[in-house]
Amino acid sequence: MATGNVAGKISSETFSAQRRRPWDRITRETETVTKGNRQAETRRKKEQGIRALFFIIASASIITLSLIVLFLFMEGLPIFKKVSVKAFLFGKLWYPTSDPADFGIFALIMASVAVTAVASLISIPLGVMTAVYLAEVASWRLREVVKPIVELLAALPSVVIGFFGMVVVAPLLQDLLDVATGLNLFNAALMLAFMSVPTICSISEDAIFGVPTELKEASLALGATHWETIWRVIVPASISGISTAVILGMSRAIGETMVVLMVAGGAAMVPTSLFDPVRPMPASIAAEMAEAPFRGDHYYALFATGIVLFAFTFLFNLVADYVSNRYRQVGAATL
């Protein structure tokens, strides 16, 4: 390799340019000096080939995502030949197996929204408070114990949580509150809350932990208590991360299947009370898909429900992505 003219190639521009990876410069320099040398040329070609291969593999995620969208629409859209989009989304009757069948998923959508909303009322305070505790209050040693607990909570299979809700929480609710069935909106929301707490907690904690120490020290030096510092400085500085965490937590709750399938009760009605049995969208899909005749109206309607569910989570994720990029805290200077 000709190394003589490397120094000459390093311009002031390469030095001043802010680079994420300083070693990129080295690669780029070696690429330029090898021109004309045939052995080096083939080596460079090979490198470019490898780079292209990795690019193709890296697009697997986005290809999968596109395939998911494509096939959901392919199998879901035919239902709209039978019912209008409006009747499908806002129809209050879901009797897919009666004759003539009713395909209105308004009750399912409302059930999903209600379950997610109630779950959020529990999981947001719990998750954010645990995150603040981990990042600010807990001693190093306690942190090392509590963090794995939260991770293990996240790892609990949803079917196990659903099972627990069925055999433990449901009878308990029935006895304590004297309601018709323990398998209801509240029970499902409670179980979902504990499934989304780890998501909310770990992302918020990262955000809180990332707040520059100078900010905290400045606040403390001005005489604020630790709590005042958390409330007036640290939380505002990490609010974009916390919001992202909350949105992703809600996204997890609305898409969660096994818990609502086993615990929510399964009645396709618009909920009017906290203790009504409900049938959220994922539960409806999972419960009915096995019986729906292949490529019949019911089958198409369930895929269309899948489109609506996917649209909800996609929207949540886009908003989360936007929030985390738009209001990203890059340093003390942006406050």
Added chain:
Amino acid sequence: MKESAEIQRAIHSNPWPDKHRGRAYLQQVVFLFFRVAAVVNGLALLIVVTFLVAKGYTAINWTFLTQPPMDSMTKGGILPCIIGTLCLSLGSMLIALPIGVASAIYLHEYARPGRVLRLIRLGINNLAGVPSVVFGLFGLAFFVVYMKMGTSLLAGSLTLGALTLPVIIGSAEEALRAVPGTYREASLGLGATKWQTIWRVVLPAALPGILTGAILGVGRAAGETAPIMFTAAVFFTPSLPTSLFDEVMALPYHIYVLATAGTEIEKTRHLQYGTALVLIVLVLGLNLIAIIYRARLRRKMR
């Protein structure tokens, strides 16, 4: 961090003047709430696990672990479910691990900031957010029907592979990030090409972290139910899978079926507890291994 801790200590050692005592109390009360929140999480985990252990351990014996279900699933064991779940989660790793690690290499080592990178990241984030039941629908429409795989181990593994892909990418990228830049500079400085550097220097250094991610991925895949409901799992099959195109039984689906379908829900309660216990021992065990392994890795890095 250290200095701010010192400042805090200095403040707290100062006796509060009467005027500000309320602020100090407020802090104590609020922090108490934070501690309670943390304890609630721990309690939730503890209650679920102890309950399942207490109810489930009586069901666990040698027959339970080594026999197929008998008498229309009211007696016997869960061997086909254990095998099925192991096959499904290992199969999903065979798919997700190479693709995930390669994606992470591209994202962390090759890609330059720009629109393409942002698009790929957006794709990964959104894939991570797709509900598990939608993965099930996708697996049914694409793998089972369109690719004509039928309800099979292969279709289920592919679906679970798609689901765990973001998990693998995330942890592999974290592992790559933990490899010091000086390693790469040293290798490149010796005249190695970028690929040689990645293959001989970066990947070996990141391997433990990548393995941790793979363990977490297996745990995640083993616990999922909705994606395999329409793609791989069946109520009952007496035989163990012998080919990629066989239907399988799986632990999570078995719990769901026993607990909700069928006429003998009460009679099979002990089998449900036992199956749930086996599943959480498997999943939490894998996660514990990953957590402990990662903690040791971090200590070594420091």
